[in-house]
Amino acid sequence: MAENNKMRKMPVNKLMVQMGIPMILSMALQAVYNIVDSAFVGNMKEGSEAALNALTLVFPVQMLMVAIGIGTGVGTNALLARTLGQGNNKKAAKVAGNSLFLGVIIYAVCLFFGIFGVRVYIVSQTVDSQVISKGTSYLRICCVLSFGIVFFSLFEKLLQATGRSLYSTIGQVVGAVVNIILDPIMIYGLGPVPQMGVEGAAYATVIGQIASAVLLFIFHIKLNKEFDHGIKYMKPKGRIIKEIYSIGLPAIIAQALMSIMVYVMNLILKFSPSAQTAYGLFYKVQQFVLFLAFGLRDAITPIIAFAYGMGSKKRIKDGIKYGLIYTGVLMILGIAITEIFPGAFATLFNAGQSREYFIGAMRIISISFIFAGINVAYQGIYQALDGGIQSLIISLIRQLVLILPLAGIFSVIVRNGQVGVSLIWWAFPITEAVACVVGYVFLKRIVNKDVESLS
Numbered sequence: 001m002a003e004n005n006k007m008r009k010m011p012v013n014k015l016m017v018q019m020g021i022p023m024i025l026s027m028a029l030q031a032v033y034n035i036v037d038s039a040f041v042g043n044m045k046e047g048s049e050a051a052l053n054a055l056t057l058v059f060p061v062q063m064l065m066v067a068i069g070i071g072t073g074v075g076t077n078a079l080l081a082r083t084l085g086q087g088n089n090k091k092a093a094k095v096a097g098n099s100l101f102l103g104v105i106i107y108a109v110c111l112f113f114g115i116f117g118v119r120v121y122i123v124s125q126t127v128d129s130q131v132i133s134k135g136t137s138y139l140r141i142c143c144v145l146s147f148g149i150v151f152f153s154l155f156e157k158l159l160q161a162t163g164r165s166l167y168s169t170i171g172q173v174v175g176a177v178v179n180i181i182l183d184p185i186m187i188y189g190l191g192p193v194p195q196m197g198v199e200g201a202a203y204a205t206v207i208g209q210i211a212s213a214v215l216l217f218i219f220h221i222k223l224n225k226e227f228d229h230g231i232k233y234m235k236p237k238g239r240i241i242k243e244i245y246s247i248g249l250p251a252i253i254a255q256a257l258m259s260i261m262v263y264v265m266n267l268i269l270k271f272s273p274s275a276q277t278a279y280g281l282f283y284k285v286q287q288f289v290l291f292l293a294f295g296l297r298d299a300i301t302p303i304i305a306f307a308y309g310m311g312s313k314k315r316i317k318d319g320i321k322y323g324l325i326y327t328g329v330l331m332i333l334g335i336a337i338t339e340i341f342p343g344a345f346a347t348l349f350n351a352g353q354s355r356e357y358f359i360g361a362m363r364i365i366s367i368s369f370i371f372a373g374i375n376v377a378y379q380g381i382y383q384a385l386d387g388g389i390q391s392l393i394i395s396l397i398r399q400l401v402l403i404l405p406l407a408g409i410f411s412v413i414v415r416n417g418q419v420g421v422s423l424i425w426w427a428f429p430i431t432e433a434v435a436c437v438v439g440y441v442f443l444k445r446i447v448n449k450d451v452e453s454l455s
Helices: 002-009 012-042 048-085 089-116 118-123 129-144 147-161 165-189 198-223 238-271 273-310 313-340 342-349 352-384 388-401 403-415 427-451
Strands: none
Touching: 002 048, 002 273, 012 048, 012 165, 012 198, 012 273, 012 313, 012 342, 048 089, 048 118, 048 129, 048 147, 048 198, 048 238, 048 273, 048 352, 089 118, 089 129, 089 147, 089 238, 118 129, 129 198, 147 165, 147 198, 147 273, 165 198, 238 273, 238 352, 238 388, 238 403, 273 313, 273 342, 273 352, 313 342, 313 352, 313 427, 342 352, 352 388, 352 427, 388 403, 388 427, 403 427
């Protein structure tokens, strides 16, 4: 119960640092999975350019799988934290159990797509037979063995909801280390292990994910003593599932929109395979920076949700204030690194013909990080205060309604030969700035409606 008391009593600024640092590290390590794969694949002796392009094309589906797992986890996280804040331990057990039931369903869907849908998806984005072959092999392995990432996402959020974010980070570190060790062994073929290329990268990734999931399962069973565990709590309860997704569905849609955005951007950039690859590589760097904001959001949401369950106006307002301040600091740091060292990242990936496009994308899109990070923080606040609709609207603006039409219009101008590809990259800072203004208006309304009314 010490963790429960910490959520009630510890000053919010200190609590957010204590919970946020492990979560930030955890999300940063999650981003490392994709960066490490691309770095090792980019340095293959043969077929590296096609392999990098293949990883760019499969990335939206990888993101979608993570989106569904994390979104379900976000709903579970907020609902579980609120339920524990209310002292309802019996319901908390059912919330945790139903989230694991949902994990089984999610994995079944990923497995089905992995067997039947992968090749059709890859072919929709390219006609290059080498890219199709590599992309299909990589993605099929990731989908068929996706139970690791699905259940890791859920156990991570169950631990975070009880304030045990450090243990989710430990699991993430173990998975990342396993992935990093296995990548060169399985990609290049070392010792008794044959050279497997992109298939080796896929196996290294899923083995790392499975290792993380197993370890977090052990932590969950051993440490989360605030509520009971058991298969009986996995019996689906319509009311609890509805509550989980009333919070988590906007988060799923928000994350899924990221996948849709990357997929459509691949189609928009189809006229230039080098620009397409450059965008895919930069997006992984971007995710590394923005995942810092996502990590802090995962501290913001349970802290504010717990305070909301308690009815503490002061702790809610402190959560909002420090959440936005800390996010801003992280994003400024991210901008500084990407603006100063774009060449180093290009060298890391061995970007080849895509190098110029990659550096151009990094210099322009990085400007948007400050706005994007604040938007992520806004969404965490909304989710904690039952503002799922507002979170969804921000996601739609950022990843569909504004960004894609702008990028599409700019691409037409580029293809007509009037300006270079860099014009397309400007769609990102413009979109994030507009979304940030809208998000601030939503925040003021939610605070006035749901927070100021508390005693």
